[in-house]
Amino acid sequence: MTRRNPERQVRLLNGWWDFQPAEQPDTANPAIPDEVPTKGWAANAYLVPGFFTDHYYPERWRRSRSGWARTKFAVLEASPDRRLFLTLRAAIPQAHIFLNGRKIAIQDDMFIGEPMDVTEVLRTGENEVAIFLVEFPTFDHPDDPNTKLIEVPWGCCIATEQAGLWQDVELEGRPAVHAEDVTIRTSVREAKITVITAVRNAGDKPFTGTVAAIIEDGRDEVLALPEMDISIEAGATATVVQQAAWEHYRAWSPHDPHLYQLRTEIRHGREPMDITRTRFGFREVWIEGHRIMLNGVPQRWSGEWCHKAHAHWLRPEYVRKWYAQIRDLGGNYVRMHTFPHPEYFLDIADEMGLLVCQETALHGSYQRGHDSPQLWQRAREHVRRMVRRDKNHPSLVLWSVENEMRWALNIMPSAREELPKLRALFRELDPTRPAYHEGDSSLWNEEAQEIISRHYGTNCHGLGWWDRRRPLHAGEVGRWHYGSPYTALIWANDEVFADYAALSRSLAADAARIVELGRANEVSCLFIWNTSGLDNFRPGEARKFRWDQPQSRYAKPLAHKPYESEYAWWQEGAGYRPGFSFEIMRRALRKLAV
Structure with missing residues (x-):
């Protein structure tokens, strides 16, 4: 395999975006457009992340909590062994996501967004992401005609009074074979650490390699968990569980919030194909009778x-x-x-x-x-x-x-x-x-x-x-x-x-x-x-x-x-x-x- 940079690359798409409000005469059944408008944009008018309904933006933007936001960004020549993921970390209300004029997703959760693999939709050179933000379809409250109901976890405050791309927008490059998810579990009572890694093969060929998990304290490597072999078919995901005894840890607590970093490497032979880092602390929460315990200390x-x-x-x-x-x-x-x-x-x-x-x-x-x-x-x-x-x-x-x-x-x-x-x-x-x-x-x-x-x-x-x-x-x-x-x-x-x-x-x-x-x-x-x-x-x-x-x-x-x-x-x-x-x-x- 050709040697590639195994490190993740994250690019922020934050900044001044174009914007245009959208009127919604019937908020119970909001109109959802099928294509991105070509006219009517206010250029570089909306600072992302943030709320376009805030008081320093035009009043007419706030009338329906609905509008379009867009930005453009360049992508260098695509690599066959890398994938690109777009993440809207949070958007209020519902977000309809268009990439290069193609609708790729609807984000219903107003508080947590997740990465979307957009590799096949991106093109070399200039790309455009456009987000249509719109109220959810509503239902009548049985007792209060002034309250409308929605079919998503609704929260409060910003979810009812604001609208916008309110957390970062990111474009991340990952190797085709990568750690999709890492779970770290530490036990004070057993002096043990467990790492659970979901490895995704988004490439078109089977992959055989190893998963390494190394714990770092600052610049020092303090513990290496046993490496695990892994074989994954193209388009599949496999889960690896690694455990190790760890007696000389420094526990995380409110009095000493000491943090470690886990470096997870997906290797082909001895060569790292993907490296991801996860910060954590060694601590354990449990219940004894009427007490909640943290590292054995009643809370x-x-x-x-x-x-x-x-x-x-x-x-x-x-x-x-x-x-x-x-x-x-x-x-x-x-x-x-x-x-x-x-x-x-x-x-x-x-x-x-x-x-x-x-x-x-x-x-x-x-x-x-x-x-x-x-x-x-x-x-x-x-x-x-x-x-x-x-x-x-x-x-x-x-x-x-x-x-x-x-x-x-x-x-x-x-x-x-x-x-x-x-x-x-x-x-x-x-x-x-x-x-x-x-x-x-x-x-x-x-x-x-x-x-x-x-x-x-x-x-x-x-x-x-x-x-x-x-x-x-x-x-x-x-x-x-x-x-x-x-x-x-x-x-x-x-x-x-x-x-x-x-x-x-x-x-x-x-x-x-x-x-x-x-x-x-x-x-x-x-x-x-x-x-x-x-x-x-x-x-x-x-x-x-x-x-x-x-x-x-x-x-x-x-x-x-x-x-x-x-x-x-x-x-x-x-x-x-x-x-x-x-x-x-x-x-x-x-x-x-x-």
Whole structure:
């Protein structure tokens, strides 16, 4: 075989794209064009990734959340032993993908896209990718004429208020024979590492070779797993499992977030044909009685999250400031609420030592799902995408199957049967992490569940009802999101009607009492709801942003309205001004040693 570069090559197609809005008179049955328009384009008008519905774009773009975006890129002469993959990491709402005028795919998942092999559609020289973004077909809500239902996991916030290619667009070159998927499983209790590699032969000839797995710590190779022989017919995929004892590892933990890198090589003879690298940490999560264990240490988790629909939260600088505020509050954990957040949120958590729960887009407290076989099939595909993308992140400790679907059972009765199946699917795909029902475990037999979950009120501390036979996860604690002088009267007097500081401190005192009782009762998670969005003094600065490298990664807001973002991510330092409840909650979450 001719020697080729075995390294993956990723090219970002981000930057200024052409755009044109599309009117949709009938949003229940949106019009889907069969071909890419040749006229009507605003050249270099839309910065990808980002939301074309944001306030700094023309108002008429936002009317229907529907429009075309396109860009052009060059491809050098194709190589017969390489494949090219196009990935839209995420697009809202539905994305119809055209390449060189040919429709190649429809992307229904608004939160996770996957690579598409586009080798046969590309041509040497100039190529054009065009994306038509359009609302999903809708169905009437049985009780609310103002709400329309869709047949995909729906999430919240950006999924209803924004539209666009909101994560990176990539073109990746891979050898024809390549590692299609790599799964890394580490066991502290057994001092063992297991690597599962799916090898794809996308070429036209059979392949015989070996799979090598080498663990690197910085520049040092610290462990080589036994090489495995492999033979794959053309167009087929084979799976290889490699295991090795590993006693002298450095465990990943919030106190020491040490990261290794796995180098996977597909070799023909001794020559690497494909090299891919996967970052990971050596750690293990399991349950013992009423405790969640990380590397044998009982866990007590706390943190917070808030709803947001602007683009600022997609900046990595924003994420780091948010995580730092959680740490400043005394927290160590974040629940990615209402939909799976971008993968780089996990990358940053891996580096900072913050623990993460990743949640599906089945968000029952906002009724938007149409109960149908199509919805549940897409939900299963959604779960599979989540596990494929995120499974190797050491910060990820839990899967949340859904959120508060109890409030949607009136329009989605099938959820009672389907949601436990999704929990089982998570465990089938990833037996290394628990999966649970956020706020909803009481809908089913809790004796058959690994973790039970409660939201709000005194149930969250568990006193008087929790038998401590399995962990209790209180995923939403506090009254901020429905705070008012009336709810604040429990810990204050009439001053809450005239003084916001008094109201805020009263709400915090209520939450702090539940947190302290829950900590004394060994509740595994007490998650504050919430301080960053509802008791955080946002930056009042109006400013515009200029991006010298528009093709680089991540969304790039063009402007900030006063008080739009929770954090001044563009500044050095903390970037936040905590509200009046912060110190009370920080004291409730203070570190204790017994």
